[in-house]
Amino acid sequence: MLEFTQHIINGLSLGSIYALIALGYTMVFGILQLINFAHGDVFMLGAFIGMYSSRYFALDRNPSLGSLFIALGCAMIGCAAIGFCIEKLAYRPLRKSPRINILITAVGVSLFLEFSGQLLFGADPKFFPEIYKPSVNWSIGELVINPLQMIVLATALILMMVLQFIIFKTRLGRAMRAVSFSHEYASLMGIATDKIISSTFMLGSALAGAAGVLVGLVYPKVEPLMGVMPGLKAFVSAVLGGIGNVTGAAVGAITLGLAEEFLVGYWASTYRDALAFGILILILIFKPTGIFGVERIEKV
Amino acid sequence: MNDVTVFGIKACWKWVVVIAIFWTFHLLVSDRLNPYIFDIIIYAGINIILAVSLNLVNGFTGQFSMGHAGFMSIGGYLSAYLTMLVFNLFPGIDTQSIYGTLFFLSALFCGGLGAAVSGYLVGLPSLRLKGDYLAIITLGFGEIIRVIILNIETIGGARGLPGIPALSHFGWVYTFVVLSIFTVWRLMQSPHGRAFLSVREDEVAAEAMGVNTTKTKVRAFALGAFFAGIAGGLFAHYLLYLNPQGFDFNKSFEIIIMVVLGGMGSISGSVIAAVFLTAIREALRELQQFTQIDFRMVIYSLMLIILMLTRPNGLFGTKEIFHFIPLRRRSLHDVKA
Numbered sequence A: 001m002l003e004f005t006q007h008i009i010n011g012l013s014l015g016s017i018y019a020l021i022a023l024g025y026t027m028v029f030g031i032l033q034l035i036n037f038a039h040g041d042v043f044m045l046g047a048f049i050g051m052y053s054s055r056y057f058a059l060d061r062n063p064s065l066g067s068l069f070i071a072l073g074c075a076m077i078g079c080a081a082i083g084f085c086i087e088k089l090a091y092r093p094l095r096k097s098p099r100i101n102i103l104i105t106a107v108g109v110s111l112f113l114e115f116s117g118q119l120l121f122g123a124d125p126k127f128f129p130e131i132y133k134p135s136v137n138w139s140i141g142e143l144v145i146n147p148l149q150m151i152v153l154a155t156a157l158i159l160m161m162v163l164q165f166i167i168f169k170t171r172l173g174r175a176m177r178a179v180s181f182s183h184e185y186a187s188l189m190g191i192a193t194d195k196i197i198s199s200t201f202m203l204g205s206a207l208a209g210a211a212g213v214l215v216g217l218v219y220p221k222v223e224p225l226m227g228v229m230p231g232l233k234a235f236v237s238a239v240l241g242g243i244g245n246v247t248g249a250a251v252g253a254i255t256l257g258l259a260e261e262f263l264v265g266y267w268a269s270t271y272r273d274a275l276a277f278g279i280l281i282l283i284l285i286f287k288p289t290g291i292f293g294v295e296r297i298e299k300v
Numbered sequence B: 001m002n003d004v005t006v007f008g009i010k011a012c013w014k015w016v017v018v019i020a021i022f023w024t025f026h027l028l029v030s031d032r033l034n035p036y037i038f039d040i041i042i043y044a045g046i047n048i049i050l051a052v053s054l055n056l057v058n059g060f061t062g063q064f065s066m067g068h069a070g071f072m073s074i075g076g077y078l079s080a081y082l083t084m085l086v087f088n089l090f091p092g093i094d095t096q097s098i099y100g101t102l103f104f105l106s107a108l109f110c111g112g113l114g115a116a117v118s119g120y121l122v123g124l125p126s127l128r129l130k131g132d133y134l135a136i137i138t139l140g141f142g143e144i145i146r147v148i149i150l151n152i153e154t155i156g157g158a159r160g161l162p163g164i165p166a167l168s169h170f171g172w173v174y175t176f177v178v179l180s181i182f183t184v185w186r187l188m189q190s191p192h193g194r195a196f197l198s199v200r201e202d203e204v205a206a207e208a209m210g211v212n213t214t215k216t217k218v219r220a221f222a223l224g225a226f227f228a229g230i231a232g233g234l235f236a237h238y239l240l241y242l243n244p245q246g247f248d249f250n251k252s253f254e255i256i257i258m259v260v261l262g263g264m265g266s267i268s269g270s271v272i273a274a275v276f277l278t279a280i281r282e283a284l285r286e287l288q289q290f291t292q293i294d295f296r297m298v299i300y301s302l303m304l305i306i307l308m309l310t311r312p313n314g315l316f317g318t319k320e321i322f323h324f325i326p327l328r329r330r331s332l333h334d335v336k337a
Helices: A002-032 A039-056 A065-094 A099-121 A147-169 A171-181 A183-188 A193-218 A228-241 A246-266 A269-286 B009-029 B035-060 B068-089 B098-126 B131-151 B170-189 B191-201 B203-208 B213-239 B249-262 B267-291 B296-310 B328-336
Strands: A138-140 A143-145
Touching: A002 A039, A002 A143, A002 A147, A002 A171, A002 A193, A002 A228, A002 A246, A039 A065, A039 A099, A039 A193, A039 A228, A065 A099, A065 A147, A065 A193, A065 B296, A099 B131, A099 B249, A099 B296, A143 A147, A147 A171, A147 A193, A147 A246, A171 A183, A171 A193, A183 A193, A228 A246, A228 A269, A228 B131, A246 A269, A269 B098, A269 B131, B009 B170, B035 B068, B035 B170, B035 B191, B035 B213, B035 B249, B035 B267, B068 B098, B068 B131, B068 B213, B068 B249, B098 B131, B098 B213, B131 B249, B170 B191, B170 B213, B170 B267, B191 B203, B191 B213, B203 B213, B249 B267, B249 B296, B267 B296
Parallel strands: none
Antiparallel strands: A138 A143
């Protein structure tokens, strides 16, 4: 039972990280019907920005929640800028071209970020500085809870609530929903669609950047190819929850995190990376719209 | 056009001559050539098979597959395992004898068949999906195949599979290059090939014309996987060592870049891009030794982005290289057809 609870906690914290990345996928897909392959690599850049900014501000000298927030803020702003540039330079010129071209571009951007990351930062893993050091381990009975994981879970939840607020309670959010409904009608209503798409990319990328810092906090190893697998898994979670659906992405990500944790804990750790793809295949065969997705009628 | 029959002598003699030229080259020149350059020529041949077979799926049928390396690894591992098994059971057989060659060819064929069967199994459920989903799911299958190979201890697991008998050489590699180009070329002239094209151009219209789109896509997928498996087998028996790490998605991307650069739907484009990228890779390797930095993937990815922004159809688009050379006879043919 103790082990079981431990696995649940691990799975929740892993799942919340996937959720932060999956939200970016699902938002961009909702608004552009585009799978932004480069999103996992924005997450990687977030981790690197977090690392270099905490080195620059010497945040590991007095580890506290404040330092964590500074690193988070830097990574989120940096990643938002990167997301803006990616959209502006790579995706916007192709807005009217066939889907397959945009897809190939997305793959190209992803590879470019990965390997220019290798050029810039070096291919070897770097150590993420300890910017938050919990003073005590929390424990309930025999159950030991790593406070870092709780911090990750709480931060992720807060960010998701902020996102929910932005989408459903602000003018920007309303415009985003309108654009995702129809670009043409939204622009007829006086919405600057390009600006809204840009800000969607920036929001999603900022969340991915936050996820990068949180991963650096829990698993302090940062490398240029670290974004590939989490990126793909976050995409799987987005599909699992119904791509285009914000709540669905979070639920799908938590489900995937838990499933992965239990697979590793109780069965075969080497099949870890195959699990997500297995889930993806099953979902796409049996319920392609995902858990919360709505059936869309394809128009000819 | 009375020379359309696939197995008619008229249709085949040019291709047979090309194979014969390659074999003459193999028998006369291959031992005297610089082994490093010779290696590059062999890998270029293997890449041509991979690119042409992926073009069948990505280019002609318009289904974006990102798991080609997975099928290559299935073919490679299967054929390597079979030849190792046979030559360990019968140590008396000379690998260069006619029996050795026959075993090698049947192992290659089995490898290709294994890849085709797995391509069929992968394709059947996933080809009902479109565009981006298909891309991700094929990527996922490629990764699953790799993870499964990593976990099978009899074929070496993560350590890789050493000690594969040296059976493939220039002659065989280029025989299969010609065979794969021949197959895809003739196929695209046939009604089946036209069905592939119709699926790419407009799936709904194709369906309305009575083309079973799912079946057509799965056929293209299985045939593409077959040749990827053959390429894997040739690769395994040339390198003599297989490692699952060599078949990760970077390998799939490499093949995709060849197809996209050459033009999706152009066989000669794929051939030229495969040769060009194999050569440039070696050139960059020297640069890498000089600067200690791996520029290759950065350049590949930049090429992909710039290509999509400026010339999305690749070098040749859907045309072949001889469409750019004004040949009177061929244009007459086109008018008649």
